[in-house]
Amino acid sequence: MNPMPPTDPRPDPQGLHWSLSEPQAGRLVLKLQGRMDATTLNPCWPKAIHTLATTSAQHFLIDASEVTYCDGAGIGMILDLRRTGASRQRSVEIAGLKDEFQQLLDAFHVQDFPLRTQVRRHPVHLPAQVGEAACQLWRDTRAQISYLGELTVTLARACRHPRQVRWGDFWWVAENVGVDALPIVALISFLMGLILAFQASIPMRQFGADIYVADLIGLVILRELGPLMSAIILAGRSGSSFAAEIGTMKVNEEINALTTMGLDPVAFLVVPRVLATLIMMPLLTLFANFMGLVGGAVVFVMNGFPLITYYHEIVNIVDLGDFGGGLLKSFVFGVLVAAIGCLRGLQTRTGASAVGISTTRAVVSGILLIIIADAVFSVVYYALGI
Numbered sequence: 001m002n003p004m005p006p007t008d009p010r011p012d013p014q015g016l017h018w019s020l021s022e023p024q025a026g027r028l029v030l031k032l033q034g035r036m037d038a039t040t041l042n043p044c045w046p047k048a049i050h051t052l053a054t055t056s057a058q059h060f061l062i063d064a065s066e067v068t069y070c071d072g073a074g075i076g077m078i079l080d081l082r083r084t085g086a087s088r089q090r091s092v093e094i095a096g097l098k099d100e101f102q103q104l105l106d107a108f109h110v111q112d113f114p115l116r117t118q119v120r121r122h123p124v125h126l127p128a129q130v131g132e133a134a135c136q137l138w139r140d141t142r143a144q145i146s147y148l149g150e151l152t153v154t155l156a157r158a159c160r161h162p163r164q165v166r167w168g169d170f171w172w173v174a175e176n177v178g179v180d181a182l183p184i185v186a187l188i189s190f191l192m193g194l195i196l197a198f199q200a201s202i203p204m205r206q207f208g209a210d211i212y213v214a215d216l217i218g219l220v221i222l223r224e225l226g227p228l229m230s231a232i233i234l235a236g237r238s239g240s241s242f243a244a245e246i247g248t249m250k251v252n253e254e255i256n257a258l259t260t261m262g263l264d265p266v267a268f269l270v271v272p273r274v275l276a277t278l279i280m281m282p283l284l285t286l287f288a289n290f291m292g293l294v295g296g297a298v299v300f301v302m303n304g305f306p307l308i309t310y311y312h313e314i315v316n317i318v319d320l321g322d323f324g325g326g327l328l329k330s331f332v333f334g335v336l337v338a339a340i341g342c343l344r345g346l347q348t349r350t351g352a353s354a355v356g357i358s359t360t361r362a363v364v365s366g367i368l369l370i371i372i373a374d375a376v377f378s379v380v381y382y383a384l385g386i
Contacts (some may be wrong), residue, residue, distance in 0.1 A: 016040035020051055028057040032083075033066040036074030043078045052084050052092070060085055065096025075105050082110045147343050154266050155274065169272040177238045178280035182287060185233055189288040192225055193217060193295025201303060210303055214313035217296035222318055226289040227326045228374060231333035234281060235366035239341035242273055242364035246345025247355040255346070270342040274335060281334025282327055289326070321386045329377055336369045 017033040030048055033093045034040070052060055062078065064070075078094060085092035097105065158165050160179035189241065246269055249255050255265050300310045348354050 016044060018044045018048075020048070022179070026057050027059040027061060028052075028055055029061045029063055031063040031066075033334065035069040036064075036067055036077070037069065038073040039070045041073050041077055045080070048077070048081060049084055052081060052090065053088060058090050060090055062092070062093045062094040063096055064094055064098075064101075067097065067101065070097070070101040070104070072104075074101070075108065078105060079108055079110060086110060121380075143347070144340075144343065147233070147346075148239035148339070149267055151274065151339055153272060153273055154264070158267070158271050158275070164227070165275065166268065166272050170276050173273050173276035176282050177234065177242070177277050177282060181233065181237055181284060183238070185230055185284055185288050186291045188229055188233060189221075189226065189291035190295040192229060192372075193221060193292035193297075194221060194299060195295075196225070196292075197296040197299035201299060211305065211309065211313060212279065213303070214296065214300055214305075214310045215317040217293065217300075218318045219322060221292035221296070222289055222326050222328070223322050224374075226292055227285045227329040229332060230284045230288045230330065231337060231370045234334065235337045235341075235370060236363055238277065239337045239362045239366040240359045242338060242341035243344040243348075243358045244355055246270075246342055247315055247348035247358040250348040251350060251354055265346065266342075271338070273342055274338045277334045277338035278331065281337075282330045285327060285330035296385070325377070325381055325386055329374065332373055332377075333370050336373060337366045340365045340369060 015034055016036060019031050021029040021031070028051070032044075043152075060081065062081065067074075082092045094105075140224055197217055200216050201210060204210055204213055246255070258265050258268055297307060298312050301307055341362040344358045344365065347359040347361075
């Protein structure tokens with residue numbers, strides 16, 4: 001026979017007095033007296049559940065004939081006892097409960113509150129993880145190719161019929177992508193030019209080639225860092241915004257509503273964002289180039305060179321191919337960031353974390369595609385001698 005847990009020996013008219021009898025003839029009795037509410041059940045509830053789970057008695061009787069008050073907490077304890085008894089193949093009965101409390105108890109059923117069973121997670125082997133990741137990558141690649149084709153057709157249709165474009169959204173997105181991003185682009189580009197000039201000045205000074213810091217700044221900023229940093233800022237700022245906006249619409253079933261009304265979500269939502277980003281990205285790149293050159297000029301002047309020398313060095317080293325090559329990158333980067341941000345928004349699933357997952361995927365995918373595209377540009381420019 002299992003030892004009985006201690007019972008509460010102090011009757012309290014404002015609280016709950018309870019006692020557990022020793023099992024007799026296969027039956028255990030829990031006698032309750034007083035109020036059964038959230039403030040009085042704390043000592044009784046866990047001990048009653050523990051006793052019911054460990055006792056050898058097959059019948060458990062709850063004597064509630066002297067219960068003066070019972071709220072939802074009391075009903076919850078009774079249901080919990082019944083649920084525990086059912087899981088242990090023991091019968092749980094309640095006797096003497098007043099009619100008003102019994103009606104509240106009858107409104108609930110034990111089947112509606114199953115016991116939580118801890119599911120043991122089996123370890124996933126490395127080959128299975130690699131295979132699952134490969135399948136997911138293949139599915140994602142197919143979705144991107146299909147989406148790219150659909151977007152291309154929709155953009156071509158928009159060029160033929162410009163009145164079908166939602167120009168109100170276009171100007172709003174252009175302001176958000178371009179004008180609102182100028183402060184952060186200016187700060188980061190200025191600091192990148194400043195840092196690059198400082199880092200280049202130290203080794204070049206050892207060889208008496210301080211003046212070539214201007215050449216380095218001009219080439220690196222205009223060909224590489226200007227468009228690249230602008231695109232990364234755009235991916236973190238605007239690409240995530242596109243994914244969050246469209247993802248929220250997907251969760252709220254507004255995308256389904258557009259489809260039901262006969263409106264194409266790509267033409268209605270994606271095209272204005274892609275067009276606005278396509279126009280504003282080169283302008284952001286020009287601004288980033290200028291601020292990067294300004295940052296390099298500050299360090300160049302601090303090293304004792306006149307500003308006119310800095311100007312002539314950049315004009316002599318940078319040609320139209322360097323300037324146009326960086327500007328061409330900005331067009332491609334802008335389309336990639338806007339398109340992938342909208343795609344991740346359209347791929348949003350249901351759930352509390354769905355929008356956050358889509359936003360994260362938009363930023364990661366956008367930056368990854370930017371780096372891949374930049375690598376492709378580098379190889380092509382090298383092969384063409386640009």
